[in-house]
Structure formats: structure tokens, C-alpha cells
Amino acid sequence: MTEPNNPAQLDQVHEAEYEIESMPDEVTTTDKSYSQGRLVLRRFLRHRGAMISLTFLILIALLAITSIGFGPIPGWWSKNHVDLYPIQEVGGAPTLTLWPFSIGEHPFGQSTIGKDYFALVMLGTQNSLAIAFTVGIAATIIGTLVGAAAGYFRGLAEAFLMRVTDLFIIIPTLVLAAVLGRMAGNVGGIFALAGMLALVSWTGLARLVRGEVLSLREREFVAAARAVGTSPWRIIVRHILPNALGTIIVNATLLISAAILVETALSYLGFGVRPPNTSLGLLISENQNALSTRPWLFWWPGVFIVAVALCVNFIGDGLRDAFDPRQQMD
Amino acid sequence: MTTTPRFTGENPVLKFDKLDVQFRTEFGTVHAVKGITLSVEPGEVMALVGESGSGKSVTATTALGLLPKTARIQGDTRVTDKSIGQLSGRQLRSLRGNRVAMVFQEPMTALNPVITVGEQLTEAMEVHGVAFGRDAWDRAVDLLNAVGIPNAERRAKQFPHELSGGMRQRVVIAMALACDPDVIIADEPTTALDVTVQAEILDLLRSLKDKLNTGILLITHNMGVVADMADNVAVMFKGTIVERGPVEQVLLQPQHPYTKRLLAAVPRLGEGHGQFGVAPNPVEPTAEAALDVRDLVVEYHRAGKKPFRAVDGVSFDVRRGEIVGLVGESGSGKSTIGRALLGLIPSKSGEVRVLDQNLLGLRGHELKSLRKRIGVIFQDPAASLNPRFPIGDVIAEPMSVHKVGNAKEREARVHELLDAVQLPRSVYNRYPHELSGGQRQRVSIARALSLSPDLLVADEPTSALDVSVQASVLAMFTELQREFGFACLFISHDLAVIDSLAHRVVVMQYGKIVEKGTREDVLLHPQEEYTRRLLAAAPVPDPIEQRERREARYELLKELGDEVVELDTRELDYDARGPRTES
């Protein structure tokens, strides 16, 4: 091969070589650096359904909390869920009108004996949300710990998880929840109920976390951490769980929506929230025969359950897409 | 032996004409193939060579019309006289498997796990009307016989998981042959296989084109495979063909700088140290042992069966400043040894002395402080870095586990290490997914060196890298070893890589050591039969030399009483089918 003496030829060769230099070990060119967390957040914020649902859920929660107040703090709504008010419309029908917009005295109507139904539904929503989120958080913590231990250490923790899982195939979650809910009823208070529900809700998440940990622990970065002498819990907390975060968060939201349905179902059956306190399920249970005569007593609590559960499910879907963009491609 | 025919490109069975492929993705369009022209004639092996991302597999997939819907294809792809772009779905299907067939890279996943091998073979025949029912089954058994699967009658009734990787690849080839296609596209057909199995599969493919006059488009990144198989070569780089020509010309007198660079980066068996510019320092014969393994036994426990002995009484040592290559094929136990040394899996018996302390006898704090002195590099650069950690944290993690220095000192150390592995300091805050494979492997090396270990265990550190990246990583690795003087156990399946940097070599098979000694002794004058087979099967990127090596290997096989694998067409009465009649 002759040496190129024509300058243009020389340039060509140089250009080609330059291109090759840059190819195999390309230096990053973008200035901005994104952690995986930031990428996930960005994808989540762009998920329209999830963002609408999140806004909606926050609005519902704000409405439920500010209207009748929270605990001893009073809210802006003038009526409460205990007192009896004179019946306004025929049969206590709702005074809410959309056009022209007006709330009226009893926007959601009144119960058969004259209680303000708006206050009752708001209280039920508060209770249902409080229980659902408590269950979601508590069960997520239990499930993550048991699942991580079962996946990483195998042995006893895994055997325990597997047998509990087998147990829940034989005793349905709802049945055990009903028995525990009956017990919690003696203690009283919605947080006792929430605690009991958390005890039966964590297994599904634990199994998923275990599966995730089982595959992560075989990854080479975990082997690298072990080879250096990193302690097991440090590996779990710093190396494995952050990588299982997607599974955990997505399923925590699903746990919350399941908890709403289980709580309302238990209250409906009479093993959940008990009078004089109320919950959306209890309201439906009390008014299920009123569908033909006073439909609002049946519709309002149901609509709120469906709205909350649907929002949480859509948020979970948005999180899933954000954590696992592979499913969105092609 | 016949002389290599010259192919003129006049009667192609497969022809890409100005093929151009773009993909729409989340981040804009990717121009994968940029107007390439290429053809394959009957009986020709056209090798399409390139590194990852060059667009070679996309090109191949186009010939079957199997690209995803997000692809925008321009230009023309012809199989025999039909233009792929103009065919209806039905016409395209009648072409697939019938006129053009494909052999895929991954034999472990290319076969349906719930359907028997025989049924997967008969299926293609029944679809294309080649044979039905009992006839198809008999032909399937004949095909399995032809590709050299013993007990074909029984094997046909088995499921894929009951066959080994090499067997499965033969099944895939048999499947490709089922309808006697005009052209076979082999996409990295031997990449997932061991080198001895690779040689057999290549023999099979070679006899196939000789006996059936089938054209083969061979997609590969391995220059040795090219030298062994190809008549003509096209070198692909970033979606364009930068150089093409007969195999001798391209491999021996490359014109394009990329081809030159690529060939220069291929490690060559027999060239020894210093191939990539730097040679490791010689070791003092009196140097003390950094690692001394005695009668190591490692067993895997299996439910309901007796334990599988993966490592069976292995003894060897690594002296300070020495690189010992541990070579073997899959299942030889070489990686298991690495993992046992790192304490990742328990050893059943034996002794592992690291710097005169028995690793297997230590517990708790003492074990931890010993581990500080052992570094590790793994194979997969994508999996060996925690995706949630920025690079700075990845490299500093061993220091923070062992509580070495304060945050500031660690940062300074990380910067030093980044310099040492030739990465810009700006990657400190980047995440692994933002780096290329070669860069990630440099980060792995930096992490392994962060505690200045006395012993480094490198488990196939360059196997997942492209060859040009491998060369630069190997050069850098050798330089670091010279500089820091750590002892290193270098585990690899690639004899040429071992040849380029190891002082001594240990060859393993089935959990036992077959042969060990100095690099020169083992790789140039092997004593044991297995080592000779292994060396003979490794192809070199020089077609003339490779032809000689192949002849020598046939001699060796004859001497050892083995047969050369070739397509046995006696049972396959292709001629009886007569000329093709379908439109």
C-alpha cells in the first residue's frame, strides 16, 4: 500500500480513524446525568392517566379531611355525622345541583332518620383511606423484610414464607381477615383493624420481593459485594432492595387498593368498622335495600370506593410503566 | 481438496441492494443499516463481520422479513428471484424455512421447550409440503442422523432440555436443512458454544455447502471463524460495509483502517506476550505464593440426587506478581474455582491459602480482613455494577465496607483509580447505564483495585466485550499489573487471550486439572490429548494458516480415533425430489 500523498486522501483516512477512535469506548457526551430514580420519576410524571388519578386522589383526600375535620380539629363543613337534622327534600334527597351549581343544605342527601349523608360519607372515606394507607405501609414493610430474608438467606425464612403462602391458598385472605377483624372489633378503633389487615396482606408482596431478590442475588454486582466482604444486611439494604424498588412500590399501591376493598367488604359483612363509627362499606351495608327508594344512600359511598380504588390502581399502572419501560416499547 | 471457487455475484440466491433500515425508538430514530449492497451465491459462504451495533444482525433478519413493525426498510432484498418487500404475508411465509432458513446464536432458547425435537423438525416440512406424517418423521430422524446426532430415533422424541447446547445447535441446523433451502443465514451460530463444539459445527456447515451447494450468509464477530469458513468477507461498521473482498485479501491485506484495527485487536494464539504493546514483567522464580490451592473440592447439592462434584481435587498456586491462566470449556469448573476462592460458594474440602492464611478456616473479622486483599472482576460489565450507584460510589464501595479513609480520601483515591484505568474523572457522578461496555469493565477493574489487593481473581473479564475493546482493556490490564504487581488468577475460555498475558496456564476439564505448566509448555507443546484438541480447535484469523491448522486437526482426530463431523447426505434423497415446482 502506497502512502497517501494527496492531502484530501489523507483527510479521508484521518476522518475514518477519528470515527473509529470514538466508537468502541465512546465517552459520554451529554452533560446531564440521570440516576435511575430520576428517569423513573420523569416517566411517571409523563404518564397522563396516573397523574390525573393522583390529582384526583389528593382532591378526594383533601375533601374528606378538610370538610369534617380530622379527629379533634374541626373542618369547614357545618354539619356532623351524629346529629339529626330536619328533612329538607322529599325523603331526604340530595340538595346538590350542578346547573346552576349549588350545594344546598345536604348535598348528598339525608339518611332515613335525618343524618347529614355528606358528613357520613366523608367520615367513611377518611376511615377507609386511613385504613388502606396504614395497611399498605405496614404490609409493605413486613412483606419486604420477609421477602428479602427469604430470597437472600433461603432456609428458614423461605420455608416460613412458603408455608404461610400455602396457608393462604387454603384459608382465603378475606376469611382470615374477617376473623381478625372480628377480634379487632373488641379492641375497637380503626387502627386495630388496620393492623390486623396488615397481618394478612403482606404475603403476596413478600413472594414477589423474594422472587426479585432471588434473581438479584445471582447478579454479579451482588457477588462482587459479597466477595469484598460486605455484610448480608448491608447487601440487602444497599444493593438489592434499591434494585427491587420498582416491584415494591408498584405492589404497595396494589396492596392499598386491595386493602380498600377488603376493609369495605369486612365492614359490609359486619366484621370491620362498627357503629357508631362508619366506613364506606358499612354505609352500603346499612342502605343496600334503599336502592329503589333512596338510591343516593347506596350510590354515594359506592362511587367513592370505586373512585379511590380506581385512582390507586391507575397510579400503580403508571408506576409500573415508569419502572419497567420495556413493556412500553415496540 | 477442491480449490476455492471464485464467486462473481452473477447468480445470487440472496441479494441486498442498497438496503437501508431505520428504527423508531423512544429516543428518536436509529439508523441501523445505511444502504448496503451484498450478495450470496449458491455454495458460497459470505461472511458479514462486525462488532456489536454494526447492523449485521439487522441485515440478516431483513432477509426473512422478520424485523419488528417499528423498522422502516428501504432498498431491495431478494431471495432467489423474489423481492422480500413486495411479497404478501402468505408468500413471505412460503419462502421462510423453505428457500431461506436461519440458524440462530442461542441454541438454548431457540427451540420451543414444550414441543419434542422431532415435532419441531416435521413442522417446517408439513408447512411447506415437503413431507407429511410418517414420512416427515422419518425424514426428521434422517436429518438428525445427518447432522451427527447419535440415537436419532430416540432423540427425536425428546424435549430440547434433554439435549446439550451443541446437540441443540445441531437440531437447529437440521431444522434449517429440513426443506433444502437455497440459502442459510447463520447468525453467530457458534458464539454460544465451546471451542471444540464450535469446530464441529463449522465442519458441519462447511460440508453442508459443499454437498448441497447451499449459499451461506455467515454473521459473526469472530475473525477466526471467518478465516475458517468464508469465501468472501464484508466488514460492517456502523451500518455500512467499509471493506469487502475474498477472505485472503481482507484478512491478510486489509485496506480500511477499521479492518486493520479490528484485525490488530484479535489476540493470536502463539504470539505470546506483548501483542497489544505491553508485556507483563517476568516473575522471580523465588517469589512467594500469593495463592496456594490444595486438593480443593466443591460440590453442588441437588434435590433428591447425589451432589454434583464441580471441582474435584484441584491443586495449583499463583506467585506474587504472576498471572496464571485458568482455561477450560463450559462445565469444566473453572468459574466454580473462582467463586470458591472468593468465598461465594462453600468448598467441601481442601485448602486455600491466600498469603499464608487458610481462607477456608477463617471466620468473621479475620475472614473479612483477608477478603480485603483479594480483588475480583467479573464477566458481564452490564451486571457487575450496581445500577443504582453512581460510578464514584461503585468504586468507593469496597473502601467504605472496610472503613478505609474518610469520604475525602476515598474520593481522591477514586480519582486516582479513574486515571489509572484511563477514564475521565467526569464519570464520577455518572451511572453505569450511561457508560459503554468497555468503560464499565474499566470501572470494574478500578473497583477491584481500590483496596490495592495482593491477589486479583478475574473471571472471564473480557469475554463479553467486542474484540477491539477487549484489546484495549487487556493492554490496560497488563499495564496495571506491571505497575501494581498483584498476583492474578485469570479465568478464560479463550486460549489466545490467556496466551497474551499469562505466565503459567492451568487447563481444566470436568472439574479436574488436565495439564498445568508454563505458558510456553502448555500452549506450544501440549502433552495431554485434551489440551491438544482444545488448541487444535481454536481458529486463527489467517485463512491460509487456518487451513493448515484444520488439516492438522483432522490428522489429530484421526490419530485419536475420532471422525470428522460432516453432513451425511446418504439418507437424504434430495435428488429424488426433483426440481422445485412451486411458484
Next chain:
Amino acid sequence: MLKFIAKRLGISLAILVLGSLLLYVLVINSGDPLQDLRESNDPNRENRIRQRIENMGLDMPWYERYWDWLTGASRCLVGQCDLGTAINGQSVNALVATAAASTLRLVVLASLLAIVIGVILGIITAIRQYSGFDYGVTLFAFIAFSLPVFWLGVLLKHYAAIEFNNWIVDADLSWPVILAVAAVLAFILQAALGGDLKRRLITFAAVALGIVAILTYFDLVTWFRRPAIGIPVYVLGVIGAAVLVIVLTSGFHNQRVRNAVAATAGVALVGYIAVRGFLMTSATIPILLVCFVAAIAVAVAAGQLLGGFSRRQATLASVVTALLASLLAIADLLLSNWSGYLKEQPRPIPTIGSATPNYESTFWMHSLDALTHIVLPTVTLMLISIASYTRYTRASMLDVLNQDYIRTARSKGISERKVITRHALRNSLIPLATIVAFDFAGLIGGAVITETVFGWQGMGNLFRTGLAAVDPAPVMAFYLVTGTAAVTMNMLADIAYAILDPRIAR
């Protein structure tokens, strides 16, 4: 494989016993069984309290009470159950006998229907990923996951039962209703079948026209009050089913499968026409079972004899054909009795109970009575299950369709239909086998709610009233029945798993 299933079964039985201990202890500690008496003003109060303590063995330590129950229950193994007495002194054995049948019928029916419908929807949505149909089904699934079962049940009672009963009195279809039904069904079908715009329009038009014609005809002859399939339509139906089976299994070119299916269909037609009159008047469950077994036997024989080399596929196809023909026959027999049933029960869809009490009539009338009682609870119960099977099947199918062996299959030139039915379907069903057990547990829990909504005297009712009264005997009876059913279902799922996945046969 046998070892694998035996091991799983052993674990399940051990868990069944352990679970009984847990549940027993929890139930007796969940409240005070004497509360109602303590609060009463009955002058005889002390006496009644003492009586109840004696009845329920409240003075014994818990482990003795549990042991008593366990020994009584374990005698079920030899067919002599003793499930104890309820709080009011009734024998639980007697309560269980009627309750178990109706509950298991409900749960098993809902489970099977949910699997079939959910898997089919899942496959279609996976194939038509990101189509309008996919989004529609996904939305449906999300709504189903968010609907409280009891709320839905009450709504169905009101709108599906009461409104339907009002409508069936004269079964009038107005034009807007006909057009709306036709438009909706045609829209769904074109979305599911897919294709380019032209093909979709043709599908839509054809389906819509067909439905309008059928509904108009039905309206004219008030078909909904006196429906019938009749022999001609039955013949057409069986032929259609046979064609469908052939297309879905081997395609028409494989004459062995074709012949086997044709033979099966022929025998089924002739056989049914021959026995139809007899079945109409004097059918019983055993007689129907004999007919069914005969049909399957014919199918197996046809497959084995005519299948030749493709014996397995031919047998499978014939059995499916026989199954479809049998279902069609049952449907024909039931529909033929509908007008008679309407005369006896003018408001056919009940909202309470699992059967009309003290109803004396023919076999077919009783069958219709049971069916009309079970239809709404089943719909209520299986909605969530359908949604979850749809989602799981879709995800699993998409996963499988991305596998290398699917690419291999396509590269062989196999049609997309066969890629799905032969290569993808079976692989995508493998992970579902493990879901079945969990879903079944969910259905049993759901049955407790559904039975409450629809006022069934079933096992769920036994559980609910038992638990409310802190009465362990009925609760444990519920547990025994549903737990055994769950273990059985689990075992079936394991067997299916082992059959689907050859890698499991160790």
C-alpha cells in the same frame, strides 16, 4: 411427576391440619359467645348461659375442644363426619349437606368460566397489543379490580334481575335497543378481530346486520319467551364447531385430523337426534353423564383409529368437538324448556336464595331453576377473576411472544395462527397454573360476600353467622369444605402444570 404432585399434596394436607388449629384458636378468641345472653333480660338467663356453656364445651380448655373437633372431623376420612353442633344446638352435619353443594357449585362454575373467558381475552389482547380492544379490556380490568363485590351484587340484583323480570313479561325489543345492541357487539367484534380499516368496516357491517336481522326475527316470534335451538340449528352449530376446531388445531390439509373430527361430529349429531326425545322427558344426572362419557369415548376412539400418525392431535381435536357438541345439546334441551319454566316462574331471575324452595317439577325445570339462581352470583363473583386471568395471560403471552423460539417458529414459515396456538399458547399457560390456586382462594372469600348479598344459605353464610356468634363449629365446617376444595384445586393445578411443562417431569 407423580412424586412432585404427591409431595405437594402432602404439604397441602399438613397445612390443612395446621390451618385448622390456627383458625380454631382465632375464632374462639374472637369474641364472647355468651354476649347475646349476657345482654338479654330473659329471667331464665343464668340457666341458658349454663346450658350453652355445656353445649359448646366452654368450660373445657381450648385444646380439648379443638381435639374434639379434630377427631370428629377426621372421621370424614372414613365417611362418618361429626362436625359438632352449632350454638343453637343444630347438628352442623345437616347444615353442611345442603350448603356445601350450592357453594361449591357457585365457586367451581365461577372459577372455570373465569379461566376460560379470562384466558381467551388475555390471548386476544396480547395479540392485539395497543389496539382499541386491548385498551378497552384493560380499562374493564381496572374497573373490575376497583369494584366492591357487594356493591356490584346489589346493583345487579336491581338492574339485571328486577328490570329483566319486568322486561321478559312481554319481551319486546324496541328498534333503538336492537340497533344499539348490534352496534356495540359489532364494534367489540371488529376490534377483537382486527385487520386494516377496510376489513374492520366489513366485519362491523356484517356483524351488525346479522345481529339486527336475528334480533328482529327474535322480536317478531317473541323468541325470548319461547326460545329453541331445534335440530337444524343444532346441526349447523355442530358443523361450525367442528370446522372451528379443525382450523384451530391442524388446519384443513391434515386429513387424518379432519376425518377424526368429522366422524366425531357425525356420531354426535346422529346420537343426539336419536336420544333427544328421550332426554327431553326423562333425563337424570346419571343418564346425562352416560351420554357425555359415550360422546367422549367415541371421540377418543375416532382420534385413535383415524388419527394415524397425528393420533394425539386428532384425539385432542375430536374430544374438544365432542365437548362442544355436548354443550350445544345441553343448551338446546334447556332452551326448549324455557317457555314452560316461564309459565311456572313468571319472574325467572330471582334475587334471593340458591333454589326456589319447595319447587316440584321436572329435571329440566329444576336445572333451569338452579341456573337462573346461579347466574347473577356467578357474574358478580367471577368479574375480578376474569380481570386477573386476562391480565396474567396477556403479560405471559407477551413475554412468550418475545422469546427466541417464537422467532425460530416464524423463521420456519409457520403462519401466525399456528405460531400462537402451537408455540405460544402452551408456554404462556404454564405460569397461569400457579395463579389458579390463589385465584380459587380469592373466589371462596368472594363467595362469602356474594352469598350474603344474594341471601344464599351456603357455606359462606355458615361462616358469617358462625363467626358473628363466636361459634367455631360452623366456621370450621366452612373451613373443612372450602379448604379441601382448595387443596383439590391446587392439586389439579399442579397436575396441569406438570402436563404443560415437560421440564417438570423429573
